[in-house]
Amino acid sequence: MLSYCEDLKLKNGSLTEYDKKKISDIKDAIMKSDSDNQYNLSKDIDELIQTISTRGARFVEMPLDEKLKEIANLIENLLNKNGRYIDIDYHYFGLEFITKDSVKTLRKRLQCFRHSSKDALIERKTYSQHQKIVMVDYGVLICEAIYTHVKENE
Known part of the structure:
Protein backbone atom coordinates (compact mmCIF):
# COMPACT_ATOMS: atom_id res chain seq x y z
CA MET A 1 0.00 0.00 0.00
CA LEU A 2 2.84 2.35 0.83
CA SER A 3 4.52 1.60 -2.47
CA TYR A 4 1.27 2.33 -4.29
CA CYS A 5 0.94 5.72 -2.56
CA GLU A 6 4.57 6.49 -3.26
CA ASP A 7 4.18 5.58 -6.95
CA LEU A 8 0.97 7.58 -7.27
CA LYS A 9 2.49 10.70 -5.76
CA LEU A 10 5.59 10.23 -7.90
CA LYS A 11 3.47 9.98 -11.07
CA ASN A 12 1.50 13.07 -10.08
CA GLY A 13 4.69 14.96 -9.34
CA SER A 14 3.56 15.56 -5.77
CA LEU A 15 6.06 13.37 -3.89
CA THR A 16 7.76 15.71 -1.43
CA GLU A 17 10.90 15.10 0.56
CA TYR A 18 8.68 14.89 3.65
CA ASP A 19 6.60 12.14 1.95
CA LYS A 20 9.76 10.24 1.01
CA LYS A 21 11.03 10.43 4.60
CA LYS A 22 7.70 9.32 6.11
CA ILE A 23 7.31 6.43 3.67
CA SER A 24 10.88 5.32 4.32
CA ASP A 25 10.37 5.50 8.10
CA ILE A 26 7.16 3.48 7.93
CA LYS A 27 8.74 0.83 5.70
CA ASP A 28 11.68 0.55 8.10
CA ALA A 29 9.32 0.17 11.07
CA ILE A 30 7.36 -2.54 9.26
CA MET A 31 10.52 -4.45 8.38
CA LYS A 32 11.76 -4.18 11.98
CA SER A 33 8.48 -5.47 13.42
CA ASP A 34 8.48 -8.34 10.90
CA SER A 35 12.03 -9.32 11.81
CA ASP A 36 11.11 -9.23 15.51
CA ASN A 37 8.40 -11.81 14.82
CA GLN A 38 10.58 -14.69 13.66
CA TYR A 39 9.59 -18.30 14.04
CA ASN A 40 12.10 -20.82 15.18
CA LEU A 41 12.04 -22.81 11.94
CA SER A 42 14.80 -25.10 10.89
Whole structure:
Protein backbone atom coordinates (compact mmCIF):
# COMPACT_ATOMS: atom_id res chain seq x y z
CA MET A 1 0.00 0.00 0.00
CA LEU A 2 2.84 2.35 0.83
CA SER A 3 4.52 1.60 -2.47
CA TYR A 4 1.27 2.33 -4.29
CA CYS A 5 0.94 5.72 -2.56
CA GLU A 6 4.57 6.49 -3.26
CA ASP A 7 4.18 5.58 -6.95
CA LEU A 8 0.97 7.58 -7.27
CA LYS A 9 2.49 10.70 -5.76
CA LEU A 10 5.59 10.23 -7.90
CA LYS A 11 3.47 9.98 -11.07
CA ASN A 12 1.50 13.07 -10.08
CA GLY A 13 4.69 14.96 -9.34
CA SER A 14 3.56 15.56 -5.77
CA LEU A 15 6.06 13.37 -3.89
CA THR A 16 7.76 15.71 -1.43
CA GLU A 17 10.90 15.10 0.56
CA TYR A 18 8.68 14.89 3.65
CA ASP A 19 6.60 12.14 1.95
CA LYS A 20 9.76 10.24 1.01
CA LYS A 21 11.03 10.43 4.60
CA LYS A 22 7.70 9.32 6.11
CA ILE A 23 7.31 6.43 3.67
CA SER A 24 10.88 5.32 4.32
CA ASP A 25 10.37 5.50 8.10
CA ILE A 26 7.16 3.48 7.93
CA LYS A 27 8.74 0.83 5.70
CA ASP A 28 11.68 0.55 8.10
CA ALA A 29 9.32 0.17 11.07
CA ILE A 30 7.36 -2.54 9.26
CA MET A 31 10.52 -4.45 8.38
CA LYS A 32 11.76 -4.18 11.98
CA SER A 33 8.48 -5.47 13.42
CA ASP A 34 8.48 -8.34 10.90
CA SER A 35 12.03 -9.32 11.81
CA ASP A 36 11.11 -9.23 15.51
CA ASN A 37 8.40 -11.81 14.82
CA GLN A 38 10.58 -14.69 13.66
CA TYR A 39 9.59 -18.30 14.04
CA ASN A 40 12.10 -20.82 15.18
CA LEU A 41 12.04 -22.81 11.94
CA SER A 42 14.80 -25.10 10.89
CA LYS A 43 16.29 -24.36 7.50
CA ASP A 44 14.86 -27.63 6.15
CA ILE A 45 11.31 -26.79 7.24
CA ASP A 46 11.55 -23.26 5.86
CA GLU A 47 12.76 -24.66 2.53
CA LEU A 48 9.96 -27.25 2.45
CA ILE A 49 7.36 -24.57 3.12
CA GLN A 50 8.85 -22.41 0.38
CA THR A 51 8.74 -25.36 -2.02
CA ILE A 52 5.14 -26.20 -1.13
CA SER A 53 3.98 -22.58 -1.26
CA THR A 54 2.23 -21.82 -4.54
CA ARG A 55 4.03 -18.49 -4.70
CA GLY A 56 7.38 -19.76 -3.43
CA ALA A 57 7.27 -17.53 -0.37
CA ARG A 58 9.37 -17.93 2.74
CA PHE A 59 7.39 -18.53 5.92
CA VAL A 60 8.25 -15.16 7.49
CA GLU A 61 6.98 -13.37 4.37
CA MET A 62 3.52 -14.92 4.62
CA PRO A 63 0.48 -13.35 6.25
CA LEU A 64 -1.02 -15.31 9.14
CA ASP A 65 -3.76 -17.08 7.14
CA GLU A 66 -1.26 -18.20 4.51
CA LYS A 67 1.03 -19.56 7.23
CA LEU A 68 -1.86 -21.66 8.50
CA LYS A 69 -2.59 -22.92 5.00
CA GLU A 70 1.02 -23.89 4.40
CA ILE A 71 1.34 -25.58 7.80
CA ALA A 72 -1.65 -27.75 6.86
CA ASN A 73 -0.05 -28.50 3.51
CA LEU A 74 3.30 -29.33 5.09
CA ILE A 75 1.80 -31.68 7.68
CA GLU A 76 0.04 -33.51 4.87
CA ASN A 77 3.24 -33.59 2.82
CA LEU A 78 5.22 -35.02 5.73
CA LEU A 79 2.66 -37.66 6.66
CA ASN A 80 1.59 -38.76 3.19
CA LYS A 81 4.02 -41.25 1.71
CA ASN A 82 3.17 -43.08 -1.50
CA GLY A 83 -0.47 -42.00 -1.29
CA ARG A 84 -0.96 -43.31 2.24
CA TYR A 85 -0.64 -41.64 5.61
CA ILE A 86 2.13 -43.05 7.72
CA ASP A 87 1.64 -44.00 11.36
CA ILE A 88 3.84 -42.20 13.81
CA ASP A 89 4.44 -42.99 17.45
CA TYR A 90 3.58 -39.53 18.73
CA HIS A 91 3.85 -40.74 22.30
CA TYR A 92 7.56 -41.44 21.81
CA PHE A 93 8.67 -38.12 20.34
CA GLY A 94 5.80 -35.84 21.34
CA LEU A 95 6.10 -36.44 25.08
CA GLU A 96 2.29 -36.40 25.17
CA PHE A 97 2.28 -32.73 24.11
CA ILE A 98 1.73 -33.88 20.54
CA THR A 99 -0.70 -36.73 20.04
CA LYS A 100 -2.31 -38.30 17.01
CA ASP A 101 -5.59 -36.69 18.08
CA SER A 102 -4.05 -33.24 18.54
CA VAL A 103 -2.51 -33.42 15.06
CA LYS A 104 -5.85 -34.50 13.60
CA THR A 105 -7.64 -31.70 15.43
CA LEU A 106 -5.19 -29.08 14.20
CA ARG A 107 -5.36 -30.41 10.64
CA LYS A 108 -9.16 -30.29 10.77
CA ARG A 109 -9.12 -26.68 12.00
CA LEU A 110 -6.63 -25.65 9.33
CA GLN A 111 -8.70 -27.03 6.45
CA CYS A 112 -10.68 -23.80 6.16
CA PHE A 113 -7.44 -21.97 5.32
CA ARG A 114 -6.80 -24.34 2.42
CA HIS A 115 -10.20 -23.85 0.79
CA SER A 116 -12.23 -20.91 -0.47
CA SER A 117 -15.81 -22.13 -0.17
CA LYS A 118 -18.29 -19.85 1.58
CA ASP A 119 -18.29 -22.16 4.59
CA ALA A 120 -14.49 -22.13 4.76
CA LEU A 121 -14.38 -18.34 4.60
CA ILE A 122 -16.97 -18.10 7.36
CA GLU A 123 -15.05 -20.59 9.50
CA ARG A 124 -11.82 -18.59 9.10
CA LYS A 125 -13.56 -15.58 10.61
CA THR A 126 -14.41 -17.55 13.76
CA TYR A 127 -10.75 -17.57 14.80
CA SER A 128 -9.27 -14.56 16.55
CA GLN A 129 -5.79 -13.27 15.70
CA HIS A 130 -4.52 -14.73 18.96
CA GLN A 131 -6.00 -18.15 18.17
CA LYS A 132 -4.40 -18.06 14.73
CA ILE A 133 -1.02 -17.21 16.26
CA VAL A 134 -1.38 -20.12 18.70
CA MET A 135 -2.24 -22.45 15.80
CA VAL A 136 0.80 -21.23 13.85
CA ASP A 137 3.10 -21.74 16.84
CA TYR A 138 1.68 -25.18 17.57
CA GLY A 139 1.72 -26.08 13.88
CA VAL A 140 5.39 -25.15 13.58
CA LEU A 141 6.16 -27.31 16.62
CA ILE A 142 4.25 -30.23 15.10
CA CYS A 143 5.93 -29.81 11.70
CA GLU A 144 9.39 -29.74 13.25
CA ALA A 145 8.64 -32.81 15.37
CA ILE A 146 7.15 -34.84 12.52
CA TYR A 147 9.96 -33.82 10.16
CA THR A 148 12.62 -34.85 12.67
CA HIS A 149 10.88 -38.16 13.35
CA VAL A 150 10.42 -38.94 9.65
CA LYS A 151 14.06 -38.08 8.84
CA GLU A 152 15.35 -40.25 11.69
CA ASN A 153 13.28 -43.20 10.48
CA GLU A 154 14.06 -43.07 6.76
